Amino acid sequence: MSKLLDLQFLAGHAHYLLFIVLMMTGLFIVVDKTNLVKKIVGLNIFQVSVFMFYVSIGKVKGGTAPIFPMDDKYHVDTAAMAGQVYSNPLPHVLILTAIVVGIATTSLGLALIVRIRESFDTIDEEDILAIEQDMTREDNKKHGNAMGGLA
Amino acid sequence: MRNLDLMLSLFRWSFYGFMCIFAVDVTVSLFTAFGVFDIIAWLLIVFGGIFAIIGALGSLRFPDFWSRLHAASITDSGGVILLLMGMGMHSGWNLVTFKLFLIGAFLFITGPTSTHAVANAALVSGLKPPRQLRADLERDDD
């Protein structure tokens, strides 16, 4: 923990700390808020902070985006690349894939929310829980004896 | 006492003169170190930034929606045009200028359109202009 008091160390790791704060904000929304749409928004925040963390690993100090200069015949100009530092393109590729998959899962979750609202007439988690408990109680009343008093 | 006043005014005016000479000197050295276009570009960028702040400040501080609409249009017109023109003049004639022109043309079309759409939606939904403004509008109709 004494590392956190070192200013040099803190300057190099401040990004990571802020990513974690952001991630935990998303987690707090997912855990604490009962509205399902808001939970999806929280999940998005969590997701984006993970993406940023991942992309920040590929960043090189003094580097630029991995887009190479071209010469007159539209080939990559390897001579002009010589002194230039480029950031690592691999995290960018992986995160590009992850973003598209993320929007797919988000849309699936939102479709589920629409169906939940149709069935339960609410999108609040606690209300849904109460309704489900009521349904269980009803079932117990109806079929409890038939199941031998176990259900 | 009179001598003190005289001395103070002398001091003040010499200070002003010195500042004037300093300003002229700085300007001349700027113009000799850089071209005229560079300096115009910087002025445009600086004023564009100031306009952006003015617009944002207005949209924060103005009392009702309709005056905030007016303040936000300052950023959309003054800020965007000045900043894009400044960046274009700074980069010279190349692909970047063309892209900047494209952005400018697009914002020039979409900015007023979206602002009009917001204002229209607000008016249709029943957000009334303040009383004074409404009175002015009615007087114009007569």
Add this chain to the structure above:
Amino acid sequence: MIDTVTNIILLSMLVITALAIVRMDRLFAVVMLSGVFSLLSALLFVTLDAVDVAFTEAAVGAGISTVLLLSTIALTKPVEKRARHTALVPFIVVCVTGAALVYGTLDMPAFGDPNAPALTHVGPEYLARTPVDIDVPNAVTAILGSYRGFDTLGEAAVVFTAGIGVLLLLSGLRRRREDEEEDQA
């Protein structure tokens, strides 16, 4: 220096936006704040040299995601209810998780360190071979389309599955609703 300060300011604005999302209970405002959130995160991607990621994040986060959230709210209720439980337990959970993650980052190399393990093996190889093998100026496109083409195929499969799932979930919506209205009438 300026890069770091810009990053920190952008990240602080992101955190402020996220906290505003936590506090806001009108879902329209939450959706708009999340649109602003993804615009800001795309800005941060630009400063982290991930231009293509910023492109995608802007299109997906600020465009598609906002429209999807808005249409969901159109089909459901626009105002969030106050939670009945206390926020203490979630807060403790979040703090413990955050402390564990911070402990995990202590051993990481500093931000932008060129000797970090992540930057010394595969990345330079890709950067060196892309101009020779594929001759495309954008290294990200080259890797995405060629070296890691199967990843993209898997992504397409996932998106296809998700699309089928959404269609299955929403297919009978209007029909069922009309049936309901006929029943009520």
Add this chain to the structure above:
Amino acid sequence: MFETMPHYVFLFAMICLFIAMVLVLIRLYNGPTLYDRVLSTNSFGTHTVLFIGILGFLSGRPDFLDIALLYALINFVGTIAILKFFRYRAIGDALEKREADK
């Protein structure tokens, strides 16, 4: 002293845009009506477009203005989508029919 003058100019513009973005964010957070929020979202998008341009010039690679162009486009589409939503309470035509029946 004057060699880095363009640098300072762009830095000044960037700081201005930062301040403006924060002010617009505050208005977005406590705007009383929904239209205030839409307006400030739109304004924030414009600021973002300008910011990317400035950032490109400041980092010495102004080739990334394509992203700014994309932002401008998405910003416009987003604003129109939100307003269409407020007008008809639906993005597609799913609920318009029901709304018209009422």
